[in-house]
Amino acid sequence: MNDNNFAGNARSAIDFLGNKWNYDCMGCAISRGDIKIPGGIIYEGKHTLLGADPEIPIPGFLIVNTKRHVNSFSELNKEERIEVGNVIAYAEKALKELNIVKEVTLVQEERSKHLHIWIFPTHGWMIEKFGKGIKYLRDISEYAQKNVSEEDIKEILNVIEKIKKYFEQHDINN
């Protein structure tokens, strides 16, 4: 994966189901519904969307995307900040309570032109193959893309459905 794709700044992408998408800004295209991300939107709030990472096939790898085209927490208003925080908190609760993973890593890069937060799950195989820590996230992502199986895709879509249900059953404002 080239660096622009990794930062979310490329003009096109092929998702892990094999669909190719073209766009000016991936975050805006997802917000408008021009890109149908694999598994669909998990949760849609007033200001944010939660979905699986479209390009990196890892069960429970989630992305919180703001609807507005900004690239920093510092540009969010209070209401947006509260919703982003609540969505992250409930996404993490879902991953833990549904026993998908016990630990996650959050990543938000301002070099990416549209604000999105990675909720990167720590699976056992990642620690065994690569070790722990943010320096391995890129290697893990590339490994997942190169080695994805049909079974993995089924598992990813299954996890997405479980998290959708979790969000239906919980009020994230509580």
Ligand SMILES: [Zn+2]
């Ligand atoms: Zn945008």
